Each structure stands twice: as C-alpha cells, then as structure tokens.
Amino acid sequence: MTSICNYSHPELQITTGLTRQTSGTLFPYNPEFYQLASGLYGPGTIYCWYLLLTSVIINWCFHEKNDSGYRTPGISNDLLAALAYPLFAATDTLIHSIQFLGTPYRALAIFCLRNPRIDLPGFFGTFNHTQLNLHSIPPSIVYLGQRAIDLTGPLPVCYTFTGLMFVGLLLDLCFNEKLHWRPTTWAKWLMYGTYGYVVLLMAVFHFSLGNVGISAFISLYEAILPFWLFVLFATCLLVPLAVFGGLGMLGTALWKGNRKEIREGVRNLVSCVVLAVFMGVLWPAMLSGGIPLAPDVGVSLRERDQIAALLGGVTTLLFTVGRLVRKFVQEREEEREGEVEELETLAGHAH
Numbered sequence: 001m002t003s004i005c006n007y008s009h010p011e012l013q014i015t016t017g018l019t020r021q022t023s024g025t026l027f028p029y030n031p032e033f034y035q036l037a038s039g040l041y042g043p044g045t046i047y048c049w050y051l052l053l054t055s056v057i058i059n060w061c062f063h064e065k066n067d068s069g070y071r072t073p074g075i076s077n078d079l080l081a082a083l084a085y086p087l088f089a090a091t092d093t094l095i096h097s098i099q100f101l102g103t104p105y106r107a108l109a110i111f112c113l114r115n116p117r118i119d120l121p122g123f124f125g126t127f128n129h130t131q132l133n134l135h136s137i138p139p140s141i142v143y144l145g146q147r148a149i150d151l152t153g154p155l156p157v158c159y160t161f162t163g164l165m166f167v168g169l170l171l172d173l174c175f176n177e178k179l180h181w182r183p184t185t186w187a188k189w190l191m192y193g194t195y196g197y198v199v200l201l202m203a204v205f206h207f208s209l210g211n212v213g214i215s216a217f218i219s220l221y222e223a224i225l226p227f228w229l230f231v232l233f234a235t236c237l238l239v240p241l242a243v244f245g246g247l248g249m250l251g252t253a254l255w256k257g258n259r260k261e262i263r264e265g266v267r268n269l270v271s272c273v274v275l276a277v278f279m280g281v282l283w284p285a286m287l288s289g290g291i292p293l294a295p296d297v298g299v300s301l302r303e304r305d306q307i308a309a310l311l312g313g314v315t316t317l318l319f320t321v322g323r324l325v326r327k328f329v330q331e332r333e334e335e336r337e338g339e340v341e342e343l344e345t346l347a348g349h350a351h
Helices: 043-059 077-099 107-113 139-152 154-174 185-208 214-254 258-287 304-350
Strands: none
Touching: 043 077, 043 154, 043 304, 077 139, 077 154, 077 185, 077 304, 107 139, 139 154, 154 185, 154 214, 185 214, 185 304, 214 304
C-alpha cells in the first residue's frame, strides 16, 4: 500500500533536480502540500499562545488573596486570548473534518503526518517501500496530503488545551481548599464552557474519521504529547533557575566564610550542572526524535506575521512578570516602612 506516509519521508525518495524549501519538514521538496495550511498555526502563533497560557498561569498562581485568604482570579485579557485560540481551532477542525469526509485513508494520513517517526507497518498493514519520484506525485495523494496537513494545524492546539484544562479541573475538584484557590464564577464558567465545546468538537472529529482503531491511536499520541512537552519545558525552565540559585548560595557561603555552607553550596551547584548537562543531551535528542514543538504547516518563524505574533506573546508575558515584580517590591517596601514606624513608636515610648 503506497500512501501519503511514504511521501512524507523525502530522504528515502528520489529528489534529484528538486529544490529544498526553507520551511516545511515533511515535504521540503513539494511546497504544494502546504497550500491549504494556515499561518494561524505557524510556530510564532503557537509559541505566542504558549506564552499567553504561561501568563495566565502566573497571574492565577500569584493573584492577591482576599480577606478570607483565598486567591480569586477572574477574567482578564490574557485569559480571553488564551481561550479564544482553542475555541477557533476546534471550530476550524470541525469544518475541515467535514470537508474531509469520504476521502480514503484520511485517518491514517493524519496519524502518520503528526507522528512521522512511528513505525507504521507493524500496526496498519503492509506498505510499498519502492522509492518514489517526488517529481510526479499523483493528484489524489496531493489532495490527501493538503487536507491532512490542514487538519494537523488546529488539532494539537485542541489537545494541548484539553490536557491543561483536564489537569486544572482535577486541581479545582481535589485540591481547591488546600491551594486556597477560588476563581470567580464567571471565569470558571467561561473556561469550563470552552473546555466542553472543544471536547465535543474533538469527539465529532474522531467519529468523522471512519476508523476507530487509528482514531484511538491519534487520540492517545496527541494526549500524551502536551504532557511530555510540559515536563520538558518545566525542567528546562528550572535548570537555569537552579543554577543561578546554587551560585547565589555558594557566593553567600563564601562571603560568610562558613565551611559547612560552602560544602553544601558546592554539592548543590554540582547537582545543577549535572542536570544541565542531562538537559543539554535530552533537548537535541527530542528534536532529532521528531517530537514537534509546533505543527508542520510549511510556515517559518522568520516570516513577519509569525514574528509579530511571537512578540505579542513575549510582551504580554513580560508585562505580567513585571507587574508581579513591582507588586512584590512594593509590598516589601511597605513592610519595611511598617517595621521602621513600629521601631520609632517603641523608641518614643521608651523615652
């Protein structure tokens, strides 16, 4: 069986005389496969959305407490933007899946284009391994690839959102009181309403594929990927923080001249360096293993619209972090002023 899955491995096919494009990893010699793909799911836009999600999480985790000691985050601009994107992606998935109805091998095409490194013959039948000439690709294969790539753009957005919301729902139901976290009613209804809408359209999408087995594999791999990426990014974020923290502890110990603290600081710093080396090996292995940070829609991060979207996300996150830092500094200054006033008051009573 020769399918779009064979053509998505150009390194195994005949490419003599073809020019390799700068964008697109699945079909670098055949840009016609990306004609229907949208820049709305390009790397800059996807990274912008990741940064918006980070901004929302930071806002909610460090929201000021009320008189009862609970954090009560509500609707904000970054929350609305972070919810609007998967809402649009789910609707886009539904529309394109309807247009894809009746096309043979559509489920297999989506799976192999989203997971090009998976060994398919053991699970989905026998494939023709004869070298293919990328100069002349049958129109039916081009159509199948265009439609499949068009769907692989919004699909990971929906699964990333549903995964995060599922974790948030568990935290809200099981650890609400321990975390002292009570979002406003409107914020909860907005998030859970968006979550329910996306889950419903994802269910319709999977039923539309017409192959329960492959649909289950798509769901499994797409559900696992966001958690793997989250663990990876969280670890990469903690490594530099831990290294700087270890350097700070060691510097303080050296300044104090405490030998015990110096030995402890050296051990912590060595542990951080070992972890950094491990992550330095893990990151290239992840990239070479084909784990996508963004869907392959033939759009480069160097394009102006992608740069603009990425800058929007960076600006939003920096504004959020800056506001929290200013708030923290202001609170520390108020505490110091209160301590000074208290000392002055005690000194006055003493005189």
